[in-house]
Amino acid sequence: MGETRKKVPRRIAQTIINSLKGGVVPRIGLPYITVGRKNEMEALLHDVDIISEGGASFRFVVGRYGAGKSFLLQTIRNYVMDRGFIVVDADLSPERRLQGSKGQGLATYRELIGNLSTKTKPEGGALSLVLDRWISSVQGSAVAESGLAPGDPALTALVDQKIYAVTSAVSELVHGFEFAKLLSMYYHAYIEGDDEAKAKVTKWFRGEYTLKSEAKAELGVNIIISDDDWYDYLKLFAVFFRLAGYAGMMVMLDELVNISKIPNAITRQYNYEKMLMMYNDTLQGKAKYLGIIMGATPQALEDKRRGIYSYEALRSRLAEGKFSKPGARDLLAPVIRLDPLTVDEMLVLCEKLADMHAGLYGYEKKITTRDLASFIRIEYERIGADQNITPREVNRDFIELLDLLYQNPSMTPAQLLESDQFSYAKSEAVSDKADDNYAEFTI
Numbered sequence: 001m002g003e004t005r006k007k008v009p010r011r012i013a014q015t016i017i018n019s020l021k022g023g024v025v026p027r028i029g030l031p032y033i034t035v036g037r038k039n040e041m042e043a044l045l046h047d048v049d050i051i052s053e054g055g056a057s058f059r060f061v062v063g064r065y066g067a068g069k070s071f072l073l074q075t076i077r078n079y080v081m082d083r084g085f086i087v088v089d090a091d092l093s094p095e096r097r098l099q100g101s102k103g104q105g106l107a108t109y110r111e112l113i114g115n116l117s118t119k120t121k122p123e124g125g126a127l128s129l130v131l132d133r134w135i136s137s138v139q140g141s142a143v144a145e146s147g148l149a150p151g152d153p154a155l156t157a158l159v160d161q162k163i164y165a166v167t168s169a170v171s172e173l174v175h176g177f178e179f180a181k182l183l184s185m186y187y188h189a190y191i192e193g194d195d196e197a198k199a200k201v202t203k204w205f206r207g208e209y210t211l212k213s214e215a216k217a218e219l220g221v222n223i224i225i226s227d228d229d230w231y232d233y234l235k236l237f238a239v240f241f242r243l244a245g246y247a248g249m250m251v252m253l254d255e256l257v258n259i260s261k262i263p264n265a266i267t268r269q270y271n272y273e274k275m276l277m278m279y280n281d282t283l284q285g286k287a288k289y290l291g292i293i294m295g296a297t298p299q300a301l302e303d304k305r306r307g308i309y310s311y312e313a314l315r316s317r318l319a320e321g322k323f324s325k326p327g328a329r330d331l332l333a334p335v336i337r338l339d340p341l342t343v344d345e346m347l348v349l350c351e352k353l354a355d356m357h358a359g360l361y362g363y364e365k366k367i368t369t370r371d372l373a374s375f376i377r378i379e380y381e382r383i384g385a386d387q388n389i390t391p392r393e394v395n396r397d398f399i400e401l402l403d404l405l406y407q408n409p410s411m412t413p414a415q416l417l418e419s420d421q422f423s424y425a426k427s428e429a430v431s432d433k434a435d436d437n438y439a440e441f442t443i
Helices: 010-021 038-052 069-082 102-115 127-144 154-170 175-191 195-205 213-217 230-243 264-284 298-302 312-318 345-359 369-380 391-407 411-416 419-441
Strands: 056-062 087-091 248-254 290-296 336-337
Touching: 010 038, 010 345, 010 391, 038 069, 038 087, 038 248, 038 336, 038 419, 056 069, 056 175, 056 264, 069 087, 069 248, 069 290, 087 102, 102 248, 127 154, 127 175, 154 195, 154 230, 175 195, 175 230, 195 213, 213 298, 230 248, 230 264, 230 290, 230 369, 264 290, 264 312, 290 298, 290 391, 345 369, 369 391, 369 411, 391 411, 411 419
Parallel strands: 056 290, 056 336, 087 248, 248 290
Antiparallel strands: none
């Protein structure tokens, strides 16, 4: 553990420390704190290669709250953006579902497109940027090929021809004709400097027209994106983005537990039906350049009364085989289950955080490997910790420990770890965990 570590920029260190202390996944700096999950990462990155070659994939990442599910999704998100992918992501909620009678499916689509991100704009809202970049790159390649000067009618004709090649390729897909027509309208508005027309087309792509009559009056198209067909437009976007120079498109949907919480059984079934359709689509080759990753808790997946397994067609496709077990998971299966991080992996993570904390606040690190081992031992001595403890809990406790040591220079790590307050807090945690476990198995 005495290796020289790469210095973390203070801005990134601050974001990482604050995020982990608050129990959320930082959007930046993940390579500095990534430990474990090597096999899971390799499985998902294999999918990335397939997608960029024109295939499609669908995976469920399943883990307890705080077990690292969102961390893994965020790591993959950053990786694929670096590889030239476009990423759209959203958390499901009571207002955002896969299907709904009150626009909940469309709300999910709007959230996804609103969060559309690229390497150059990772914070989202990149749709207009992508469209403008596409037109600009087509113009640039036309100039390079022909040697014609901007403004030359022959160059304009060549650009028109290249734009048409893209729109005609898209128009062959379901709903592709209108989609292609709108792409063409955006291109002409771009050329003519008509920002108002560009804004209207972008509004349509974002799913913000609620009436067909309004879209017809403003854009001359007879359809709008709806609750029933929003997924078809994601498939269209995936193909278009590839033609526009990107590697593919990754869709990330987290918090599937919100579907299992839908009180109406028929509405739940409709949502699982939509999920099955998306799943079949990708596996049967009906989608191209598209990856879908959904995040769920074990209960949201396995509950046979309300979870994904309550829908037999999904359960029969997703249930683990007879040979897969903790420590030897089939990571080529549709469901990737996150086993708990090992004690050694948590030790490495804590050492990284200790180095980062010292660098951020400019002090000489005084917590030793022995102190780290003591902290990890205490954390893992909780009742049921081998199955129930999560990186989120350990990270929060450890950063609190580092903060206290920094604010109280006269205190040693051993004193704090062995103090009555720390022991009392741990006994409370043990008691609470035991109560939770008892409740869980007696319901």
